[in-house]
Amino acid sequence: MTTKQVRIGMVGYKFMGKAHSHAYRDASFFFDTEVEPVMQAICGRNEEGVKQAAQKMGWLSFETDWRKLINRDDIDLIDIVTPNNSHAEIAIAAAEAGKHVYCEKPLAFNLEQSKRMLEAVQKNNVLHMINYNYRFAPAVQFAKKLIESGRLGKIYHIRATYLQDWIMDPNFPLVWRLQKETCGSGSHGDLAAHLIDMARFLVGEFQEVNGILETFIKQRPIVEESSGLSGTASTEKMGDVDVDDASVFIARFENGAIGTFEATRFAAGNRNGNRFEINGEKGSIRWDVENMNHLDIYFHEDEPGLQGFRTINCTEDIHPYASAYWPAAHIIGYEHTFINLIVELLNGINKGCSPSPNFFDGVKNQAVLEAVERSSKTKQWVTIEEMLI
Template identity: 45%
Template structure:
């Protein structure tokens, strides 16, 4: 490991995502020994100095900063990892690109297409490696789905459906805004479930099934007012609590998407299903090691949905971990993304999804919100 090249990380934001990203960096060397770089936890940044220091101590960051501009300015940092609320992504990313830093940005890329555009421009102009953490692509079962589709197993696709169901905001007592709750504040988040949850579904969908052409959507805000932790006042809730849309994909298949935080009984149930001419695929995040696969070419009396336990060495990423039958978890998807990012640097290839690709997802999100508002179909303008 001694002869590996250092890749020095500056992490901005230390919430839930700050933890998943940091964990990913720390496991890289143990499980991806072939990589030529090793991550170094150079600096972590947030505003609350005391808690920040505790985080740095716990996770092993060498130093702290309370102003993200200082991180971007540091010469001993190679890559900026952005884990802030969404409303800060653009400013940080643009500054980081201008400073010539690589960028790993938590999703969604930005709050709007317009906000995302200069981010894309900046990384492209600077020519810096960049990626957005749509981590679910790298759950092995999901990557296997991609492989089966690319191998032509499904044939022509007719249907794609996905939903992301949660139930954590049902209580009207829950406030909006503030630590851990900025996702409920429209200014900070840009939208509700659309940017937070559907963005994941859309990214996976376009990766697996190509561009989304047009959409027809509806949104709902079930709880109209909540106390805002910032002001202490009861304020109008600006986010969408639920969002449903159907769409056409460029390949002629029909899409159906739904997300809500009001589906009692589902903690974080991201599911998708694809129906093709010859075969179909299903997956869900609660049972993430399993891929359900139906192959119509199986002999007719023996046909059934196969529950594939994706834990074998010949299945995506699984040669890195344990032995057949032994599951990995949610966090490993981040390890895989970071590993792929590191590999892409060595290969000089982009690490998908890049900012450019993540902006396409942004376009769909925006078309969805516009459609819901205007009660009309909207073209997405996606170029996938």
């Protein structure tokens, strides 16, 4: 039974705003938490749009100025689902106002901003978390348990890809995710950031990277309106695409493992192909978000003739988070990764700690992202240590 509440103020209300709102609404339905989220207020610049979003998604009130939202006495936590270039300003102001902060990924526009965000939450002693939701698929959490238990032995490789195709049409408009002044980077910061977080979660810390970034379509029509991953063009006027369309890099880890990573929005036929395979001395695991309840597992110790990948449906009570939902093989979906993360956030608030992934993880992630960018420019290996100095 819940004993206390945390009152949420969310800045932004479109794609991720919908995902976060759903998670707040269902967290206490599926899980017994000591803290109940109260959807106190939502904020957006378009008054009519945010008013409609508040009514549809179940928020008690709305604001059109995030500064006013932060200064409200009936708000305990600020949830940031805005474009990347506004994360730092909002998060730092929220921390200085004594509010806990939950932020979308990547943590910031660049590494310098992410460091300032971490400094702000530490200085003001507020709790913080970042939304790398794919960690919280039960199959991924089970993979983590297998690795930590030693079932795969020493880890040798990770190969990870995040493949999409939603901007392949050259006439697709210049939405904010394709403008450096708003997002900082393209597929690299949007998609590779997830791969980096997953690798840090499952394999360990990056030591050095070597990579390339590429932009295939240099100009696109100016956007009139956009929402989520869609948009419409306003005129025949064109604008420059100044972020990457694709990111490819190799990496060495501090524990001796090596990795290959690819993130692109130009992989035809891939709608949301977030996948990894990890190889160890005793076996391998592989996962695909488009089939997120399944974890493929291979153990080298299996007897000859029966060796091969087996597919585990990670919906049994023994699998992380699975017991809160449905009977075995009554599968869950993308939205449940957000619920599972929110439950960890609520538990952290109850215990007075910042669950991982938090702003520490966000800074480490940003350091790897920028190391790859530097490598692409210098055509050399770049260490993560030199980025964090």
